[in-house]
Amino acid sequence: EIVLTQSPGTLSLSPGERATLSCRASQTINSIHLAWYQKKPGQGPRLLIYAASSRATGIPDRFSGSGSGTDFTLTINRLEPEDFAIYYCQQYGGSPSFTFGPGTKIDIK
Amino acid sequence: QVHLEESGGGVVRPGGSLRLSCPASGFVFGSFGMHWLRQSPGKGLEWLSFINYDGSKTYYRDSVRGRFTISRDNAKNTLYLQLSSLRIDDTAMYYCAKAPNAGGYFHFWGQGTLVTVSS
Numbered sequence: 001e002i003v004l005t006q007s008p009g010t011l012s013l014s015p016g017e018r019a020t021l022s023c024r025a026s027q028t029i030n031s032i033h034l035a036w037y038q039k040k041p042g043q044g045p046r047l048l049i050y051a052a053s054s055r056a057t058g059i060p061d062r063f064s065g066s067g068s069g070t071d072f073t074l075t076i077n078r079l080e081p082e083d084f085a086i087y088y089c090q091q092y093g094g095s096p097s098f099t100f101g102p103g104t105k106i107d108i109k
Numbered sequence: 110q111v112h113l114e115e116s117g118g119g120v121v122r123p124g125g126s127l128r129l130s131c132p133a134s135g136f137v138f139g140s141f142g143m144h145w146l147r148q149s150p151g152k153g154l155e156w157l158s159f160i161n162y163d164g165s166k167t168y169y170r171d172s173v174r175g176r177f178t179i180s181r182d183n184a185k186n187t188l189y190l191q192l193s194s195l196r197i198d199d200t201a202m203y204y205c206a207k208a209p210n211a212g213g214y215f216h217f218w219g220q221g222t223l224v225t226v227s228s
Contacts, residue, residue: 035214044204044218045154051212088154092213096168098156
């Protein structure tokens, strides 16, 4: 099973700053099978990015995804107050099989 | 817009059963596969099960196969998850999620329903 590792565990930033979140896979994965989600307390996760770099419908363009192979990045430009949340990466391994990373929390500095 | 709303969670003894429901709206329910997932503090987010658009194909993660059963009623636009032989480590928030047309991700999620397994 492919293991996803996210870093850092917590990112302390101020509104207006840029957030750079990392997701590393234990094996090479197909970029089309890598997604990112935002999770806020009391809510279900919200799809942000699929296929590593495609924004989901309604997601602001300050969110962008990149990467390939084993290293993927979610970048949030100009953090807004509503962006302080936990972010998860997820990969699809066929069969079907899906795994998530442990998450990166962005909190207010 | 897409709306999914899980219900049926609660407190149950080890070995007990529960049936979770997920009524859906805002899309043609009978045209899409659906998933169940859960999140617990100890294990993070876990995919549990998938059912295809007409219910003819189902898939499970190993740890729940034989204990959990996914089903759907397209006439009622509702997804179900029957939980049986529950264990303490099944304690989690359970989510239903809509599959996309294609791709291995989770397009829309509900807000979740909490299942607590405790003696």
